[in-house]
Each structure stands twice: as C-alpha cells, then as structure tokens.
Amino acid sequence: MLRRVNELHPGMDLIHADEIAYHSEIQDDEFRETFLRCCPYSMVHVTGFYNVYQSLKYIRDGGLPGDIVECGCALGGVAIFMRLLVKRWGLNKTIHLFDTFVGPPVGSADIIHGGGELVWTQAMANHRSGTEQNIIDITGNLEGINIVEGFVEQTLPVASIPELSLLRLDTDFYESTKIELEVLYPKLVRGGVIIIDDYGYFQGSRRATDEYLATIYPKPLLNRIDTAVWAGVKP
Numbered sequence: 001m002l003r004r005v006n007e008l009h010p011g012m013d014l015i016h017a018d019e020i021a022y023h024s025e026i027q028d029d030e031f032r033e034t035f036l037r038c039c040p041y042s043m044v045h046v047t048g049f050y051n052v053y054q055s056l057k058y059i060r061d062g063g064l065p066g067d068i069v070e071c072g073c074a075l076g077g078v079a080i081f082m083r084l085l086v087k088r089w090g091l092n093k094t095i096h097l098f099d100t101f102v103g104p105p106v107g108s109a110d111i112i113h114g115g116g117e118l119v120w121t122q123a124m125a126n127h128r129s130g131t132e133q134n135i136i137d138i139t140g141n142l143e144g145i146n147i148v149e150g151f152v153e154q155t156l157p158v159a160s161i162p163e164l165s166l167l168r169l170d171t172d173f174y175e176s177t178k179i180e181l182e183v184l185y186p187k188l189v190r191g192g193v194i195i196i197d198d199y200g201y202f203q204g205s206r207r208a209t210d211e212y213l214a215t216i217y218p219k220p221l222l223n224r225i226d227t228a229v230w231a232g233v234k235p
C-alpha cells in the first residue's frame with residue numbers, strides 16, 4: 001500500500017531536509033516541528049507548507065468563517081498538516097479533500113516549468129486507504145476530514161460545499177483547475193485565501209486560472225510563493 005512520498009519520488013526526503021536547513025528565515029518552532037511530521041507524506045516544498053501555515057494563522061487571527069478544501073491531497077501531507085493545526089488551535093473547520101487516489105485522468109498532458117512535456121499514461125493502484133492510514137497515524141483519527149473520491153470534473157458539480165476560508169488547488173492540469181475555480185472560488189468568503197499550487201509549474205493550471213480571473217471583478221492579487229505555488233486573498 002502506497003504510504004510515503006519517497007515511494008513516488010525517491011529522494012524527496014532529502015529534498016525536504018535540505019529545504020528546511022536552507023530556509024533559515026523560517027524560524028517558527030511550531031511550523032518546523034509540524035512540517036517535519038507531515039513532509040514524509042507530501043511532494044509540496046517547505047515554502048508551500050509555510051504558505052499554508054501563514055494562511056491558517058491569518059484565518060485564525062481574523063476569525064474567518066468557512067471550511068477548508070484541498071483538491072489533490074495525494075498521500076495527505078498538506079491535509080494532515082492543516083488538520084494538526086486546526087485541531088491544536090481549536091478551529092471549527094472541516095477539511096474537505098478531493099482526489100481520485102489513482103492519479104489524473106489518463107492522457108492528461110501539459111508543458112511544465114522548464115519547457116518539458118508531461119503526459120500521464122497510466123492509472124495508479126488506488127491508494128485511498130494508504131492516505132487514510134497516514135491521516136490516522138499522525139492525527140489519531142479521521143475526525144474533521146471529509147474525503148470525496150473521484151475525478152473533480154465529476155464530483156465537484158454534485159458536491160455539497162459550504163462556505164470556505166481556504167481553497168488549495170493542487171491537481172496539476174487545466175481541466176481540473178478550471179472546474180475547481182468555477183465551483184469553489186464563489187464559495188470562498190471575502191478575505192479567504194486562494195492557493196494555486198501549480199500556477200508556476202503547469203502551463204494549463206496557469207491558463208485555467210488566468211481565464212477564470214478574467215471573468216471576475218475584483219480579482220485577487222496572486223503572488224509567487226515558490227517555483228510552483230502562487231497565492232492570494234479574495235478581495
């Protein structure tokens with residue numbers, strides 16, 4: 001059963017260790033301790049985790065209402081991180097996780113950062129139970145977690161989504177990012193945080209985001225967090 005990110009991306013543990021050493025400007029002990037517990041289950045970089053940490057602190061301190069969504073939870077690393085903080089800080093927020101647990105639709109293709117083409121050719125064996133076990137091992141149970149399994153192109157149009165304070169999109173490709181923004185951005189409260197994990201990395205994610213933002217006013221200012229992640233606040 002797939003459990004750790006190293007099984008998908010060998011050497012990711014070394015990358016995470018290097019990053020936390022390199023980014024000495026990130027000094028919060030609480031962040032570093034929580035990141036180290038969750039990063040074995042995530043392909044997100046320390047800068048992406050710190051963006052989530054800062055976003056949740058902003059939501060906590062501002063008393064923002066609304067649940068949390070991550071589209072593309074994979075092995076659960078960021079989801080577990082958010083659940084630990086929500087629980088520790090006593091926030092009354094459910095974390096809704098959308099994923100197929102078998103990867104993107106077969107045939108998904110895009111140009112990635114640096115100019116290479118990425119084509120998804122084969123479905124993975126379903127690893128939902130591995131992700132659930134990761135959440136249970138680190139947080140103790142599945143309380144406060146709502147998992148919606150399937151392709152977001154099919155699950156989101158029929159999902160019952162409450163208002164949101166944080167929306168984190170991490171499904172890589174154009175089609176999924178497009179439907180996620182169309183269905184979920186309107187659910188984000190004013191002042192809520194929007195994070196597009198793939199805006200800097202996948203051309204299709206950027207195109208879907210730019211196309212959607214061109215249809216709304218006022219639109220959020222998205223700022224670069226790292227090579228992949230861009231984030232903003234809904235005005």
Ligand SMILES: C[S@@+](CC[C@H](N)C(=O)[O-])C[C@H]1O[C@@H](n2cnc3c(N)ncnc32)[C@H](O)[C@@H]1O
Binds near residue numbers: 043101
């Ligand atoms: C880059 S990974 C997410 C990484 C994760 N947030 C972490 O903490 O490591 C992308 C995930 O998006 C999921 N995904 C891609 N396309 C999807 C779609 N159309 N519907 C649902 N999930 C999708 C994949 O199955 C994969 O688990």
